[in-house]
Structures are given as structure tokens and as C-alpha cells.
Amino acid sequence: MPRRNFIFTSESVSEGHPDKVADQISDAVVDYFLGKDPQSRVACETMVTTQRILLAGEIRCAPCFDEQKYPDTAGWAPGVRDEIEAAVRKVVRDIGYEQTGFHWNSAHYENHLHGQSAHIAQGVDESGNKDEGAGDQGIMFGYATDETPDLMPATLDYSHKILQRLAELRHSGVAPFLEPDAKSQVTLAYENEVPVRAVKLVVSTQHAAGYDQAKLRDYVKGVMADVLPDGWMPADDADIYVNPTGLFEIGGPDGDAGLTGRKIIVDTYGGAAPHGGGAFSGKDPTKVDRSAAYMCRYLAKNIVAAGLAKRCTIQISYAIGVAEPLSLHVDLHGTGTVGEDRLEAVLPALVRLTPKGIRTHLQLNRPIYRRSAAYGHFGRTPDADGGFSWEKTDLVEALRAAV
Incomplete structure (x- = not known):
């Protein structure tokens, strides 16, 4: 018999979270190759840390990579590696990282992508009477x-929307004191399996050096109230946590390394449903x-x-x-x-x-x-x-x- 009254929590992270920086870079690489050839095969992993961006993985894309045609450049067609680097740096710039510890223009960049294994290709490619096989088990x-108009779990839906709103305010210049790295967590009470109010709310957001924590708290609380339905804010102010550890000036890949797929x-679905275990970002759609x-x-x-x-x-x-x-x-x-x-x-x-x-x-x-x-x-x-x-x-x- 399922429980009808309960409390449930989901979290989200912003576009500037180090793992999400890595995810966006990996998917920008996927987009680059699919834009050159819709049949491209891509498995791109990214690591970001203090002033470093590193790509690794396997690719197959005839217009961009051919080891026999371009042996002197390790298989890369002229200009392709520069175009990939430009796409990667654009992701970091779009997110807003222009910090001493992580800057879109000056971060050290390495590309270790290489050709896809022929043994993988023979198993999954379409050939003769054989249909294309799954890229993995x-x-x-x-x-x-x-629960929501988007047909998503409400806890995750509101966690995402709080951070999206903060990012919009940062990008527009309305809230220049906000920096890219942030996390949120929303705990809701359910009655008769329907979400009815927030029980606890958490946001930790990177901010400009020296910014007043009390002002930051009031500002983030206002964003939470705008995003949540009317009357859903916790009655007790002590149940709202904004930067509960205090200052959050050092963030993003400078504060914590990021990896694709974490x-x-x-x-x-924010824990409301099972997950098979495989990540999405960095993988072409044959996976x-x-x-x-x-x-x-x-x-x-x-x-x-x-x-x-x-x-x-x-x-x-x-x-x-x-x-x-x-x-x-x-x-x-x-x-x-x-x-x-x-x-x-x-x-x-x-x-x-x-x-x-x-x-x-x-x-x-x-x-x-x-x-x-x-x-x-x-x-x-x-x-x-x-x-x-x-x-x-x-x-x-x-x-x-x-x-």
C-alpha cells in the first residue's frame, strides 16, 4: 500500500557547477560533430579544474577525422581541432566564467579525443541484413x-526553476553579485500524494567577493517565493537555508573539479524514479x-x-x-x-x-x-x-x- 502523506526532497545544480560545466562542454562536442555529420559517433568525457579543461574519448566523423587521410595530424582534418577548442571555450564564456581560477580565454586546454574502436563499430553498425545494434548493454x-504541468516531480521541477531564475538574473545584469556556481534543494510535503507546501529550502550560491550575506539571503528568498506557488514558502524562516556554511566566493572548477556524467x-527525476546508471552528456544518440x-x-x-x-x-x-x-x-x-x-x-x-x-x-x-x-x-x-x-x-x- 503506497504512502499517501510523506515528505520528499530533490536537488539541482546550476550551469556553473563544475560537473555541469563538464557536461555542457561534452555535449557541445557532440553537437559539433553531429553538425558536421549526422551519423557521427561520439563518446566525449570532460574534466575541468583550476584553469584546466581536458577532453578524452572516442569519435568517428568522416569529415573531421580520418587517420589514413590525415596521418601527419593524427587523423584530424585541417582546422577541426581549433574549431572544437573554440566551441569549448564558448561554453565556458556563455556560462560566465571570467575568474582568476577559471577563465574561458586563458584556461589550459587539452584535446585527447581519438578514433573509435573498430571492434565497437563492427558490433553496432548497420550492415547487410543486420540492423544497427545497441551501443552497449x-x-x-x-x-x-x-504533479506539475511539465509532468515532472515537483521537488525537482522547483529545484531547477529556482536556479534557472537566479541564472537569468545574473546573465541579465539585474543581480551582478551572483556568480555561476550554485546548488538548490527543495523538500515538499505531500498530502494524498499531492505536493502542498515546502518544508525546507536550500540554496548555496557563489557570490562576488565581500558581498553582504544578509542581503544575499533576502534576495535568494525573494527568488524562491517568486518561483514557488503562493503560500508554499516554509512558515519558519529557520527552515530556509541560504549559503549555510557562510562565504561562497571560490566556486566552479576552481573550487572543485568537475567531470562529465556525475x-x-x-x-x-531527482530520485523520484529509478535510473539505469548511464549518463547522457557526451554521447551521440546511437548510445x-x-x-x-x-x-x-x-x-x-x-x-x-x-x-x-x-x-x-x-x-x-x-x-x-x-x-x-x-x-x-x-x-x-x-x-x-x-x-x-x-x-x-x-x-x-x-x-x-x-x-x-x-x-x-x-x-x-x-x-x-x-x-x-x-x-x-x-x-x-x-x-x-x-x-x-x-x-x-x-x-x-x-x-x-x-x-
Whole structure:
């Protein structure tokens, strides 16, 4: 019997958090190669620390990298390495890092990307009668809930939105005392499984040297109140924590090293749903860690949007080199108006769940990923150019008709 009254917490981190800096750089690299060739293969890991940016990983992109054609430059086509560096530095500049300990223009940069293993390629590429196989084994999850208009867990939704608002105020110049690195945490009380108020709120934000902590606290509290629904702020001011350790002047990669893929729960559902374990950023859409997780969200969201359930979790599993998923599991958490087994039979008939089928349906072979690498991959508004296509609810009518 599920609990109906409880307290739950989720956290988020800003675009300037060191791990998110790394994620955005890795996805900018993915976008770069997909922009050159939609069939590119990319697995890019980034590390950032004090005045250093380091890329590593594997790529395959005929216009950019060919070891036989360009042996004197280790496989790189003329100008490509400079263009990648420019794209990387632009990410850091856009975030706003112009600090002594981490500056977009002067940070030491290294590119250790190299060609993809031929042994991986032979297992996953389409050839002859063989369909394209999954790039790796693994399990992927998708989730949706009617707690918010975005069909996301409210705790995570508000955690993201508080930091997004702070970033908007910083970028616009309204709040020049704010610096890029920040974290948030939102704890909500649920009654009858519906979020009704905030119990605890936490924001830690980097700030200009010497800025008054009392003024900072009042300012952040005002942002929290603007983002949360009316009447949701904690009644006791002691339940609102702003920079609880005190000064936060040294932040970003200068304060803590950042790595691609370390914020997977922030990226997904804030702990309200399972996660398969694989990160998204830095991976081209042939990797099912990314594309199948997007498809699971797409299917779960459309099920909830169709009114077939109030909550939905979907799991898909794959084996490396095998096209068809090994399993599909639907859980409506006791909130469904249709049987889970019926949906498990219907979904593969509506959308082909092979890696190629997923990419084709969601049109994922496009340079649309850097924007997903901060403030969550889910609960976002679909863009005209195909960004966040997995957030569309265009399967609603087909689902209703099929069940």
C-alpha cells in the first residue's frame, strides 16, 4: 500500500557547477560533430579544474577525422581541432566564467579525443541484413507524473526553476553579485500524494567577493517565493537555508573539479524514479544510455498526458550489438485506467524501440544536446529545431485509440 502523506526532497545544480560545466562542454562536442555529420559517433568525457579543461574519448566523423587521410595530424582534418577548442571555450564564456581560477580565454586546454574502436563499430553498425545494434548493454528508465504541468516531480521541477531564475538574473545584469556556481534543494510535503507546501529550502550560491550575506539571503528568498506557488514558502524562516556554511566566493572548477556524467539524478527525476546508471552528456544518440532513456520519458509522458495514469515508470533493456530491446516493463503505480500488460503490447506497435527506430522517431541525429546539459534533460519545452523532441505529447491520440 503506497504512502499517501510523506515528505520528499530533490536537488539541482546550476550551469556553473563544475560537473555541469563538464557536461555542457561534452555535449557541445557532440553537437559539433553531429553538425558536421549526422551519423557521427561520439563518446566525449570532460574534466575541468583550476584553469584546466581536458577532453578524452572516442569519435568517428568522416569529415573531421580520418587517420589514413590525415596521418601527419593524427587523423584530424585541417582546422577541426581549433574549431572544437573554440566551441569549448564558448561554453565556458556563455556560462560566465571570467575568474582568476577559471577563465574561458586563458584556461589550459587539452584535446585527447581519438578514433573509435573498430571492434565497437563492427558490433553496432548497420550492415547487410543486420540492423544497427545497441551501443552497449544496459537498462534505461523513463518517468512522468501529473504533479506539475511539465509532468515532472515537483521537488525537482522547483529545484531547477529556482536556479534557472537566479541564472537569468545574473546573465541579465539585474543581480551582478551572483556568480555561476550554485546548488538548490527543495523538500515538499505531500498530502494524498499531492505536493502542498515546502518544508525546507536550500540554496548555496557563489557570490562576488565581500558581498553582504544578509542581503544575499533576502534576495535568494525573494527568488524562491517568486518561483514557488503562493503560500508554499516554509512558515519558519529557520527552515530556509541560504549559503549555510557562510562565504561562497571560490566556486566552479576552481573550487572543485568537475567531470562529465556525475549528476545523473539531477539530469533525470531527482530520485523520484529509478535510473539505469548511464549518463547522457557526451554521447551521440546511437548510445542507448541516452536515446532509450529519452524514449522511455517520451512514452511515459504521453501515457500520463493521455490520462491513462497519474504516474508512469517505463524500463527498457538492451544487449550490445542487438537491435531489439530485451525487455519492456510498464508500471503505473496503481494509478492506471488500463492494464500495464496492455500498454506493454501496444507501445512497440506505435514506436519501433530499436536504436535506429528511436533516433528516427525522435529525430535525434541533430546538434541539439548542449542545451539539455543543465537544468535537466526532462520537463523542458520542445524547440522548433527539434531540441527536446522527447518532451512532445504527439502520441496521445494514438495511445488512446490503441488501448
